Amino acid sequence: MSDKLKVNMNEYLPLRDVVFNTLRQAIITGEFAPGERLMEIALANRLGVSRTPVREAIRKLELEGLVVMIPRKGAEVAKITEKDLRDVLEVRSSLEELAAELAAERMNDEVKEKLEKALKEFEEAIESDDNAAIADSDVDFHDVIFEATGNARLIQIINNLREQMYRYRLEYVKDTEYHTVLLNEHRELAKAMVEGRKEDARKIMKRHIDNQEMTVIRNIKEEN
Known part of the structure; x- marks a missing residue:
């Protein structure tokens, strides 16, 4: 996972949406590789936010098919098959x-x-x-x-x-x-x-x- 995770803050968007947009962009641009684990604590630290908006963003990404939940491992970037x-x-x-x-x-x-x-x-x-x-x-x-x-x-x-x-x-x-x-x-x-x-x-x-x-x-x- 890259140390450089750019957060595009938007005063008109709730923090959870800002975090979601940031993670989504990182996935679709390949900054997060298919199969890469998404650790809530690590992401929260990189983004400078609490775990709650990260957790909410990951759930939304799962609904969109960009993230999958693996038993006993947690969230991963969905692989392109x-x-x-x-x-x-x-x-x-x-x-x-x-x-x-x-x-x-x-x-x-x-x-x-x-x-x-x-x-x-x-x-x-x-x-x-x-x-x-x-x-x-x-x-x-x-x-x-x-x-x-x-x-x-x-x-x-x-x-x-x-x-x-x-x-x-x-x-x-x-x-x-x-x-x-x-x-x-x-x-x-x-x-x-x-x-x-x-x-x-x-x-x-x-x-x-x-x-x-x-x-x-x-x-x-x-x-x-």
Whole structure:
């Protein structure tokens, strides 16, 4: 566990949320490795807080699938398995293919501007080589697509999977060789949706998610 655990204090958030956000960020960015134990006392000392907000944060992280409780050992950072990845991406692929198709059908001028802005910010993030920034701008790009559907239920379901998806998203953006492919897929996807090509948008989105799955599985196997 790193000695440098950055706490981003926010006067508008309760301490337990600040601790949760700090630990969550450390997990999804890989500062805490899969399988690493999370000791309440050690974390409390590093964060300069009592054990209570740490314990509450760990429980919340467990609910989101980022932490698992091991009998007689305690909390550990959840490992990324090929089965978990496939389960999450099967669901994500179906939802995002539908979103791409609906977005292409319902695209308006306001959303087109937002999509263009999100694509530009994604390009800038790719150029920066900052993996966290790439992952966040990737989220923003896809959020514009979800918004374009105008389907509140679809957006709600996707948001419920957001945390699980984010961890895998960070895993595939770590592969720098994949960045050019990722950017080109975003460009193709945006063009198809803006031009109202529903079927093309769906196919591009499917290929986009499939490529991510293959990239992460390859990375998992190399790490093991």
